[in-house]
Amino acid sequence: MANLLITGGAGYIGSHTCLALLQMGHSLVVIDDFSNGSVDAIRAVARLAGLQQRSRSASGQARHHQWHWQQGGQHLTLLEGDIRLAADLQLAFEDQAIDAVLHFAGLKAVAESVAKPLDYWNVNVAGSRQVLEVMADNHCRTFVFSSSATVYGMAERVPIAETSPVQPINPYGQTKAAVEQMLRDLAASSGPAEPGWRIACLRYFNPVGAHESGAIGEDPDGVPSNLLPLICQVASGQRPALQVYGSDWATPDGTGVRDYIHVMDLAEGHGAAVETLLAEPPQLLTLNLGSGRGHSVLQMVQAFEHTNGTSVPYELCSRRAGDSAVSVADPSVARSRLGWQTSRDLATICRDAWRWHQQNPSGYAQ
Ligand code: NAD
Ligand code: UD1
Numbered sequence: 437m438a439n440l441l442i443t444g445g446a447g448y449i450g451s452h453t454c455l456a457l458l459q460m461g462h463s464l465v466v467i468d469d470f471s472n473g474s475v476d477a478i479r480a481v482a483r484l485a486g487l488q489q490r491s492r493s494a495s496g497q498a499r500h501h502q503w504h505w506q507q508g509g510q511h512l513t514l515l516e517g518d519i520r521l522a523a524d525l526q527l528a529f530e531d532q533a534i535d536a537v538l539h540f541a542g543l544k545a546v547a548e549s550v551a552k553p554l555d556y557w558n559v560n561v562a563g564s565r566q567v568l569e570v571m572a573d574n575h576c577r578t579f580v581f582s583s584s585a586t587v588y589g590m591a592e593r594v595p596i597a598e599t600s601p602v603q604p605i606n607p608y609g610q611t612k613a614a615v616e617q618m619l620r621d622l623a624a625s626s627g628p629a630e631p632g633w634r635i636a637c638l639r640y641f642n643p644v645g646a647h648e649s650g651a652i653g654e655d656p657d658g659v660p661s662n663l664l665p666l667i668c669q670v671a672s673g674q675r676p677a678l679q680v681y682g683s684d685w686a687t688p689d690g691t692g693v694r695d696y697i698h699v700m701d702l703a704e705g706h707g708a709a710v711e712t713l714l715a716e717p718p719q720l721l722t723l724n725l726g727s728g729r730g731h732s733v734l735q736m737v738q739a740f741e742h743t744n745g746t747s748v749p750y751e752l753c754s755r756r757a758g759d760s761a762v763s764v765a766d767p768s769v770a771r772s773r774l775g776w777q778t779s780r781d782l783a784t785i786c787r788d789a790w791r792w793h794q795q796n797p798s799g800y801a802q
Contacts, residue, residue, distance in 0.1 A: 437461045437510075438714060441534045441576075443519050443567060444541030446473030448654045449582065449643055449699060451481055453538065455652065456703035458485035458512065460711075465513045465528045468541065472657055474800040475503065478514045480651040487512055500527065519563040525570040536578035536634075536710050539567055542611075545661065546586070546758060549608035560611035565618065578634040578713050579619070580706060585641045585695075585724070585763055587613045594730075595766035598639070598722050606758060616722070623720035632718025636709040641695035641726030641765045643702050645785040646792035653792030654699075655799030663736060664696075664785075668793035671746040678748055680733050682755035685762075691733035693762040695726040698780035698788070708776040726765025727778040736782075743786040 440457060444450045445466030450473070454464055458481065466478060482489065487505035503514040513531075517524030519541045528534065542560045543549065549556045564581070571577065586609040587602045604610050619635050626632035644664040646653030656665050670678045683690040705725045713721070731739070737748045771777045780788075 437463065438535040438710070439463050439465070439532050440710065441528050441537045442466045443537065443539045444468055444473065444582075446470060446475065446477050446514070447540060449640075449702060450538075450540035451477040451652050452647055452699045453540070453703040453706045454478065454512070455481045455484055455647060456700065456707050457538075457710075458487070458510065460707050461510065463509075463511045465515065465532075465534065467515045467517045467519065467524065467528055469518045470516065474655065475514065476800040477652055477655075478503070478512070482512055484647070484649060484651060485512070500524075519567055520559065522566060522570055525567060526574075529570065529574040529576070534571075534574065534576045536580065536714060537567060537571055537576065538580040538706055538710060539564060540582045542582065544608065546606050546608050547661065549606055549611070553607040556607050556611045557614075560608075561614050561618075564615045568618070568622065577631060577718070578710070580636045580638060580709050580713070581615060581619060583612050583616055583637045583639045584609065585639050585726070585765065587616065587639060588763075590760050591763065594762045595728060595764045596724065597766040598724055598769055620720060623718075626718065633720070634713040634716070634718050636713055636721040636723065638705065638709060639722070639724050640702060641697050641724065641763065643699050644696045645698040645700070645780070645788040647700060648788055648791070650788070650791035650795040653789070653796065653799075655796075655801075663694075663733065664789050665793075667737065667740050667748055668789055670748050670750075671740065671744065671790065672793060672797060674797070676749065678737065678750040679753045680750050681753055681759060683752040685755075687732055687761055689732050689734050692759060693730040693732050693764065695728065695730055695764040696736070696782070696785060697725060697727050697778055698785050701727070701778040701780050705770065705774065705776050708774040712774050721773060723770040723773065724765040724767050725770055726767050728765055728767045730762060730764040731782060736786075739782045740786045740790070743783045744790045746790070
């Protein structure tokens with residue numbers, strides 16, 4: 437079993453991945469500055485994994501709060517810290533050797549990245565560089581990176597293969613592409629005297645849903661911009677209707693088609709990726725994580741209504757800037773390299789998203 441560092445583990449995808457990794461038997465150190473994550477997410481993860489809280493402590497500075505859970509030889513530590521600060525990251529390497537880092541911490545809102553590009557280059561690119569530098573200082577060279585299908589921009593061919601051109605169309609996508617380039621440079625840097633890096637760039641399609649318990653899920657800050665959280669808010673009466681962005685796309689019903697992937701399938705994909713890296717010689721893997729199936733906005737609305745017995749009123753509106761008609765993964769490389777594929781269907785996605793929302797209508801804030 438491995439000792440893994442999870443940056444951004446108190447966020448949406450990171451928390452679900454923490455649970456999957458604990459259930460696979462690994463021990464974890466999580467670092468998060470809570471800018472968009474919650475201690476409650478990790479508390480729930482520890483509970484679901486059957487760990488007991490051992491202690492909570494604070495160092496001189498407030499940002500160095502720490503929480504510890506344990507069960508038998510397995511442990512989970514949560515550190516409050518900023519990935520841009522070497523001293524914060526170094527805390528994670530202090531008490532034990534870290535075998536691999538899964539790097540989720542970052543900023544992810546496309547519109548915000550257009551308004552505040554420097555924040556995105558700072559956290560996503562400079563932050564990733566800092567993580568890699570502290571890893572190298574500590575002789576840890578196994579790294580799983582949260583990339584995004586957004587690096588493909590407006591892909592010309594669907595399903596999208598990893599060989600499709602990288603041509604992001606917004607600053608968020610540019611920062612993901614820049615980190616991928618940094619990782620290719622790093623993978624190529626090892627010589628006879630330098631042990632090689634083991635790296636996986638995982639390009640997620642559209643992560644949705646929540647753990648089946650309803651105890652962890654997506655907790656958007658302010659008004660959500662992604663489809664599933666908005667459908668949940670409409671279904672629960674928090675907003676009057678879903679605005680469907682475009683009904684004149686070149687798709688069967690005119691609405692946008694996406695490859696929605698259940699967040700627990702995504703989490704298990706990370707488990708498969710890190711175990712593959714640790715078991716194999718140094719290499720760089722670039723993999724799509726998606727289901728390979730596309731669903732339109734109206735199909736999502738209908739599936740949600742049918743699965744949950746709810747009503748989701750909607751209105752057809754004009755297209756949203758920067759959207760494309762279809763984005764669907766070719767997931768065959770991940771299947772063959774990791775022995776992983778999605779197993780949760782659209783009904784499971786809709787049921788789990790709705791259970792999380794109903795149990796936590798205000799997210800972790802209540
Ligand atoms: P999230 O915002 O829920 O999680 C990110 C976590 O990182 C949060 O807990 C936040 O507090 C933390 N964080 C941010 N800046 C930090 C810093 N400077 N230091 C320490 N912690 C910091 O986002 P998510 O949806 O879980 O996404 C995780 C990763 O996956 C991101 O890198 C994102 O770009 C990528 N990704 C997400 C999606 C998606 O649809 N959610 C799609 C593709 C890629
Ligand atoms: C968006 C981001 C993408 C990011 C991904 C996951 C843009 C242009 N792209 O992808 O970079 O990786 O989120 O965070 O922002 N829709 C509606 N009404 C709504 C919301 C969405 O009709 O109120 C439609 C969209 O037009 C799209 C589909 O639903 O066809 C999915 O939208 P969304 O969940 O925002 O994801 P993406 O746009 O695919």
